[in-house]
Amino acid sequence: xxxxxKEYKTEDPTPRKxxxxxxxxxxxxxxxxxxxxxxxxxxxxxxxxxPQLGPMLLGTLRRIFENAGQVYIxxxxxxxxxxxxxxxxxxxxxxxxxxxxxxxxxxxxxxxxLIQGExxxxxxxxxxxxxxxxxxxxxxxxxxxxxxxxxxKSVAKVLIVGSISIYIAQLAVRGIWQSEQxxxxxxxxxxxxxxxxxxxxxxxxLVVIAIADVMWKRFQWMKKQRMxxxxxxxxxxxxxxxxxxxxxxxxxxxxxxxxxxxxAVPTATVILTNPTHFAVALRYDNGVDxxxxxxxxxxxxxxxxxxxxxxxxDVPVVENKPLAxxxxxxxxxxxxxxxxxxxxxxxxxxxVMDLKRNLNRTAPLGSSLRLFD
Numbered sequence: 001x002x003x004x005x006k007e008y009k010t011e012d013p014t015p016r017k018x019x020x021x022x023x024x025x026x027x028x029x030x031x032x033x034x035x036x037x038x039x040x041x042x043x044x045x046x047x048x049x050x051p052q053l054g055p056m057l058l059g060t061l062r063r064i065f066e067n068a069g070q071v072y073i074x075x076x077x078x079x080x081x082x083x084x085x086x087x088x089x090x091x092x093x094x095x096x097x098x099x100x101x102x103x104x105x106x107x108x109x110x111x112x113x114l115i116q117g118e119x120x121x122x123x124x125x126x127x128x129x130x131x132x133x134x135x136x137x138x139x140x141x142x143x144x145x146x147x148x149x150x151x152x153k154s155v156a157k158v159l160i161v162g163s164i165s166i167y168i169a170q171l172a173v174r175g176i177w178q179s180e181q182x183x184x185x186x187x188x189x190x191x192x193x194x195x196x197x198x199x200x201x202x203x204x205x206l207v208v209i210a211i212a213d214v215m216w217k218r219f220q221w222m223k224k225q226r227m228x229x230x231x232x233x234x235x236x237x238x239x240x241x242x243x244x245x246x247x248x249x250x251x252x253x254x255x256x257x258x259x260x261x262x263x264a265v266p267t268a269t270v271i272l273t274n275p276t277h278f279a280v281a282l283r284y285d286n287g288v289d290x291x292x293x294x295x296x297x298x299x300x301x302x303x304x305x306x307x308x309x310x311x312x313x314d315v316p317v318v319e320n321k322p323l324a325x326x327x328x329x330x331x332x333x334x335x336x337x338x339x340x341x342x343x344x345x346x347x348x349x350x351x352v353m354d355l356k357r358n359l360n361r362t363a364p365l366g367s368s369l370r371l372f373d
Contacts, residue, residue, distance in 0.1 A: 008228040008229075008230075009226040009227055009228050009231070010228070010229075011226060011227045011228065011231075011232055012222075012226065013225035013227055014227065014232065014235060016235060017227060017231075017235065018225060021225055026221075028116070028214075028217040028218045028220070028221035029116060029217065030116065030210060030214045030217045031213075032153070032206065032209050032213040032214075033112045033115065033116055033213070033214065034109065034112045034113075035206055035210070036112070036203070036207055036210040037109060037111055037112035038108065038112075039202055039203050039206050040203050041104050041105045041107075041108035041109075042199060043196075043199040043200065043203050044104055044108075045100075045105075046192070046195065046196055046199055047196065049100050049101060049104070056096075056097050116214065146220065149216070153209070153213070160205060161202055161205070164198065164201055164202065165198060169194075171194065172190070172191060172194040175194075257298070257302060258302075258305060260296060261281075261298070261302070261305050261306055262309060264295040265281050265295070265296050265309040265313065265315060266309065266313040266315065267283055267295060268281035268283050268295050268296070268310070269282055269283050269292075269315075269316075269349055269352065270282055270315070270316050270317075270318055270348060270352045271306060271307065271315055271317040271318070272318055272319075272320055272323055272324040272345075273303070273317055273318070273319050273320075273324050273370065274303070274319075274321050274324045274325055274328075275319045275321070275324075275370065276303065276304075277299055277300060277303060277325075278297075278298075278299055278324045278325055279297065279298055279302070279303035279304075279307055279324065279328075280294060280296075280297045280328055281294070281295045281296040281297065281306055281310070281315075282294060282327075282337070282345060283295045284349050289336075290336065291337060291339075291342055292336065292337050292342070292346075292349065293334065293335065293337070294327065294331040294332065294333055294334070294335060294336075294337055295334065296333065297327070297328050297331060299328065316352045316355065316369065317370040318348055318351075318352065318368070318370065319369075320344075320348065320366055320367040320368075321366075322366070323341065323344055323345070323348075323367075326341065327341060327345075344364070347364040347367075348363075348367055351363055351364055351367070355369070
């Protein structure tokens with residue numbers, strides 16, 4: 001059944017699907033990055049810290065062993081106190097020497113997580129679930145493609161690193177036996193030189209392996225997140241709502257808008273039109289309104305409805321294309337129109353008021369009275 005489901009999951013995951021996966025703690029992560037950073041931290045320690053910390057560590061141990069015969073340990077509680085002092089001295093010396101090493105390794109581990117770009121803390125990942133302890137699921141996981149790839153990677157790393165280590169070890173031993181310049185005093189730096197070469201080579205190889213593994217993990221993760229066409233439809237339905245329900249809601253909004261037009265347009269002072277695409281109903285009651293108020297607006301069919309109601313109730317309709325379009329975009333229902341349109345609208349309202357008082361005058365520039373609509 002699972003294989004059949006995978007066959008239908010041919011579509012790339014949606015941003016919402018990827019977000020949900022991350023929220024659950026399901027992110028692509030590579031162990032090879034951690035291995036690479038561990039070896040890199042050892043390389044940094046060997047190159048930058050070991051030359052300085054090595055003598056310090058030897059000096060600390062030398063002082064402790066040289067003074068071992070001079071340390072007096074008493075009896076009862078005094079003996080415990082004396083042992084505690086010796087232990088504190090040893091611990092303090094070792095901590096001072098090894099603290100930079102530990103700090104470097106911790107920072108490398110943190111960097112290994114950060115450079116993968118997916119830092120997620122999900123409680124669900126650590127929540128106990130019965131299906132996670134299923135023997136059948138565990139058996140399938142052991143013999144999965146991912147497990148086989150991990151096995152091949154481990155074998156390849158052991159063979160490659162082992163071969164390189166043996167080769168460099170042979171070079172070092174051959175140099176020790178054949179060179180007359182290698183003495184007991186110089187053998188440790190000599191071995192350290194070859195160890196540094198080994199760390200450099202291994203680090204480089206692990207960088208290559210880590211990059212390849214990150215790309216593989218991300219490919220596998222994206223493949224696992226693939227969706228079927230039905231999944232995408234279901235997600236769209238869950239986010240946007242069922243199409244039937246959305247259609248009913250849209251119908252309800254249209255009915256409410258029509259009811260509002262029927263009740264609000266008769267109270268308007270003037271209707272501004274585009275002339276056919278937009279219509280804005282404005283009301284201005286001198287002494288009540290501080291500025292013209294938009295009581296209704298609409299486009300296309302709604303604009304036609306506004307013009308029809310205005311004609312039935314003898315509300316003047318004035319055509320002003322740029323003003324009607326601008327007010328339709330910025331005016332809010334039951335709110336005063338923006339200040340920048342006050343002057344133009346005031347001229348139109350004054351013109352309409354004069355017409356109602358039977359005062360013939362020329363319409364404001366850019367406006368014309370629509371006698372039939």
